[in-house]
Amino acid sequence: MSPREPSIPASWELVVGLEVHVELATATKLFCGCANRFGDEPNTNVCPVCLGLPGSLPVVNARAVELAVRLGRALGCGVETSAFARKNYFYPDMPKNYQITQYDRPTNSDGRLELPDGSVVGIERAHIEEDTGKTTHMGSGGRIHDAVYSLVDYNRAGVPLVEIVTRPDIRTVEQARACAGELRAVMTAIGASDARMEEGSMRVDANVSVRPAGSGELRTRCEVKNLNSLRSLGRAVAYEARRHVGLWEAGERPRQETRHWDESGGRTISGRSKEEVEDYRYFTDPDLVPLTVDGAAVAEVDAALPELPAARRAGLAAAGVAAEAAALVVERGQDGLVLAAVAAGADPGLTVTRVVNDLALDDWSQVTPEGLAALAGMERAGKLSATQSKQVLAEMAATGGDPAAVAQRLGFKAMAEADLEAAVDEVIAAHPGEWARFCAGEGDDRKKMAGFLTGRVMRATRGRADGAAVNRLLTNRAIRP
């Protein structure tokens, strides 16, 4: 049973496929020696080839092919002899007015991607192509002449891309987000791309349609562009799904078109599409020879592939880490640390909670698995409160060191039971109203009062108290005052 999208009526099924462009992390561009670097002064990383000057010719970058094959193999694709084709259309940021891409002979085809929830999305192909330049449209800005013009930066022209096309296997908004997230995780894990959506090094388009639940047909789809984050992707797919259901239920039908996501308006906008489908007049690029990647080269790529996110999540699950936390830890690349800490005897749940919630994302290289395991052990044994444990971890990340030593340096030691009881009693005495509501309360109100009283105890002890211990004491007092 495939999952069902909860935001549309149960009589409808959502059908989504993604087209994901990722910039390959090469030093130079796909067909010339210019630097492949984001953020440089406009039009400084250019040459006759990537400017498409008359007489210039492309020569393919072997490193880009290697990364593309690595990506394909990570997605379980077959690698075939491939060829470059020209996609012809006019646009000012495209120097030759054709894009060199792959058409009927892609480098990678027929793969699969396993998502964190265990579902599988088919990969139709992952082909190599060149990026275009970047156009910035300059508005009128209230000047007398109202001159509207465009600036073009060709630094991006010729940057190597892989376009990954999934099969329309996605059935929920959450799966769409997870699929893009998983592709990003794979990309970074194998070093093929930094896959940053906000910088445009990963760009996601979604093909969205709906169909009556249980039917196998594919209805008219819309391609949604301008999705700059996983959040936008989710919102746009959900919006488009509702729009399609609304149209079909009103007896109308969606038009096949490109639509742009309007983030501030929370809606998709028709992309001025014409009735006819654009004709790109693809043909084999005569300037380039077929790309043959032999079996030995593929085997070499396979041997060098690191463990992929799905396998790493499985490893965490086997070590007792919950699925959601495991996905997060893998995405952050902290799974090695967690696994080693668990192997060193740490409680998996507590360890992963600390890592997910409290370990700095940018610099945690000084935290050792043994240190992390020891920390979890101290917290578990009640030698450190949760608040103290977090502070110790932050200090360990900043300066390294053993948690016991850090705790001592920070003046942390577990409160004596008697001191804790005294603190609890003081808070009860100071807040008789809340205490009464706690004792009498049911459900939510009792929880609310528990939170209030625990907070007061934490404040009074400056975080030295262990929250779980405070809760236990409050409960005991309420039963046996």
Add this chain to the structure above:
Amino acid sequence: MTALAVAEAVAAGERSARSVLEEHLDRIAGREPEIHAFNWVMAAEARAAAAEIDAAVARGEAPGPLAGVPVAVKDNLCTRDAPTTCSSRILEGWRPPYDATAVQRLRAAGAVIVGKTNLDEFAMGSSTEGSAFGPTRNPHDPSRVPGGSSGGSAAAVAAGFAPLALGSDTGGSVRQPAALCGVVGLKPTYGSVSRYGLVAFASSLDQIGPIAASVADAAALFRVISGPDPLDSTCFDPAALAAGNPTAEGQNGEDRPGVPEGVEGLRIGVLAELCGGLAGNGPGVEGVAADVAARTDEAVTALEAAGAAVEAVSVPSVRLGLSAYYLIAPAEASSNLARYDGVRYGLRVEGATAAEMNVNTRTAGFGAEVKRRIMLGTYVLSAGYYDAFYAKALRARALIRRELDEAYERFDLLVCPTAPTTAFELGAKTADLLSMYLNDVCTIPSNLAGHPAISVPFGAGDDGLPVGVQVMGPAGAEHPAGRSPLWRAAAALERAAAP
């Protein structure tokens, strides 16, 4: 004086590159106003280059195999020190920031580039009347065309403006003007010469080729410009050619200029379909004139007399060549010429939007023939027409290559006329495009197959104008330069034609 003789004299210090250059510049000054071989004469740059050669000789340095030899370069080859226009308004005034690989190799060999020669706009034509800057005239008879599209280069050599010239050949654009101007022209195997810096017309067919007054000079120029280039993926290393060419001489004397004699034992096929009167093997293509057929016949007789085994051979698919060519070449051109949009370089005619500016620029910048081919090419690549036209043309191309390769299992070389007629009057064919296109009927098969072919002057037509005979060979047959059977047959024809 031949190019080889000039290079030898300059290297030996017997003549200065400067004096050689001035002699040629004088000739240019005398006749160029009438001929219009050049879009741009590079007198100042050439004098500076010649002075450098003379200085190198004075220092006792080896000045290169083409030391001090003036060379005319077709104006679709990029040159750092001169505009490159393709004889099109759309590129008027554009100066490339780089040299074509072939041009770079010329300079490294000590050659002196004297100017950029006229052509049919973007090399699309067979008479050089398609130039946006006015036609070139045939030095043998200025009322006649020099052929095309490398008409400026062929006329420059024929007029003595330069002993050597570079042309480009997509469907016959080196060989046909060479034939009409009475000089030698080679279309190398596809990939023999780097296309880097050659402004593309039809990328799968384009090859740069040498034009010279003699077979030996053409070989010398070819030797300089050929060879692998990391900037062109389709370029090959002749050293990697299979030990093929069993009758080719060894590498001994590879650097010795000149072409060895002898065609004895070579098996030469007379390509019936392209030889009109020689038929007996079914109909030939239309339009091969009787005088041209007669000269070809005499050339064949001469080769036989020199010891070659000659036999008629039929390659039926070459009849499809012209049709296939006029689908494939425009298709590629429609894509190659898309970059002339007014955005980055060359002509710009403003418009209200970027798209309107593109249209205005291309409408004003391209001539009629270029527009015609862009439209034709766009059409044949379009959805719904691709299979009926472009894909079918690719199949015809594969068939021609296969049938020619089969013929080369029995023959070392094939012979036929280069062009169906001698040079025609200016304006004679501009109104009748099919008759213009038919000029390339004999040369196109080599381009489609990617094979080498050379045109050698052989006598004159009834009008007294030069006739060219074409020797075709299998892929790689022009290697080693100057020594392989292709060159030996060309040299044999040259000797037989000598008065």
